[in-house]
Amino acid sequence: DGGITQSPKYLFRKEGQNVTLSCEQNLNHDAMYWYRQDPGQGLRLIYYSQIVNDFQKGDIAEGYSVSREKKESFPLTVTSAQKNPTAFYLCASSIGQKAGELFFGEGSRLTVL
Amino acid sequence: AQSVTQLDSHVSVSEGTPVLLRCNYSSSYSPSLFWYVQHPNKGLQLLLKYTSAATLVKGINGFEAEFKKSETSFHLTKPSAHMSDAAEYFCVVSRWNTGGFKTIFGAGTRLFVKA
Numbered sequence: 048d049g050g051i052t053q054s055p056k057y058l059f060r061k062e063g064q065n066v067t068l069s070c071e072q073n074l075n076h077d078a079m080y081w082y083r084q085d086p087g088q089g090l091r092l093i094y095y096s097q098i099v100n101d102f103q104k105g106d107i108a109e110g111y112s113v114s115r116e117k118k119e120s121f122p123l124t125v126t127s128a129q130k131n132p133t134a135f136y137l138c139a140s141s142i143g144q145k146a147g148e149l150f151f152g153e154g155s156r157l158t159v160l
Numbered sequence: 161a162q163s164v165t166q167l168d169s170h171v172s173v174s175e176g177t178p179v180l181l182r183c184n185y186s187s188s189y190s191p192s193l194f195w196y197v198q199h200p201n202k203g204l205q206l207l208l209k210y211t212s213a214a215t216l217v218k219g220i221n222g223f224e225a226e227f228k229k230s231e232t233s234f235h236l237t238k239p240s241a242h243m244s245d246a247a248e249y250f251c252v253v254s255r256w257n258t259g260g261f262k263t264i265f266g267a268g269t270r271l272f273v274k275a
Contacts, residue, residue, distance in 0.1 A: 051203075087169070088202075089250060089265030135205055148194070149263070151203030 049074045053152035054140050060125075060132070060159050068123045070138035077120070077143050079121040083107060084135040093136075096121055097147045103148075125157060133159045162187040164253045166266035167214075174274045179238040181269045183251035186232060193234045194252040195225055198268075205252060209235065221245070246273045 051072045060066045072079065078097045082090040092105030096115040110129025114122055125132045137155050139149040167182040185191060192211045196204040208219025215227040225236045234251060251266040 053203075055235045087267065091265075094264070135201075139204075148206065148209060149196075149204070151205070153203045154201065156201070 051138055051140055051152035053136075053155050055155060056153065058155060058157045060157060062159055063127045065124055065126050066132075066157065067093060068133060068138075068157070069138055070121045070123065070124070071119055072121075072138075072140045072150075072152075073119060074140055074150060075118070076140035077118070078141045080100045080119070080141070081105075081111070081113065081123045081150065082137045082139065085123060090132070090137065091121065132157055161190065162253055162255060162262065162264055164251050164264050164266040166249075166251050166269045169267065169268050170270050170272065172272040172274065173241045175243055176240050179236070179241045179245065179271065181236040181249050181251075181271065183234045183236065183266060184232055185234060185253045187253055187255055188270045189255050191253045191255040193225075193227060194254065195219065195223070196237050196252060197232075198248045198250065200247075207236070207249075241271075241273050243273050243275065244266070246271055 054069045080095040081093040084090050091107050093111050094105050094113040096102035099118050101112050102115050110126055112124045135154050137154045138152040141149050163186045165184045189261045195206050195207040198204045207223050208217045210227045218224045223238045225234055227234050247249045248268045248270045250268050254263040
C-alpha cells in the first residue's frame, strides 16, 4: 500500500544532541513537508521541498535542517540549536503544488530529557 | 493575509446526537478549505475539501461541511455522532501564493463523544 512512513515513532534525546527523523514516501509525490505539533496549537511548518535537491524554510526553521537527495526521502534533523525540541513531528506529502491536500505519516514524538 | 479560526477548542456530544465544529476563515482570495481528523498519536487524515465547486461538501464517515462566503465560514457537521468520531479536528485554508500554496492550520477542536 502507498503511504508515508516515519521513524522512529518515539525518540528520547539528551540536551545538546542532534537527532534525525526519517520520512519516506512511496506515493510518487513531488512535494514533502515537515510540521511540528504542540498541544493546543495547530501545525506549524518547519521546512518543505517541492523537488529533489531543493527545499525552503517554513515558519519555524531555526534549529532544524533537512535534505532532499531522493524524491522518496525527506529526513529532518533536530539540532542542538533548537531551544525547545520536545514535540510531535509530522511529515506530509502532496501531489505537485496542490499543497492543501496533504497526506500525512503517523508522526514521531521527540522528548528531550 | 489569510487565517483560520476554530471557534471551539473542545466540543462534547452524546453518541447519536449531531456534531457541529465551527470554523471561520479569512482570505483575500478564493481559498481552498479542508477538514482533517487526527486520532491520538496518529497523523492527520483528510475528511473533506472545498475547492470552489459545490458549496456543500460531503466527506468520509458521514461528515459534511458547507462553504458560506458571506459568513466566511466552513463549519463541519455530522447528523449522528459515533464513539469512533472522538478525535481532534483541524480546519485548514490554502491558497496559491508566489512560489506555491500557502497552507494555514487552525488550532484544532477536540471532539468528545459520551456514551
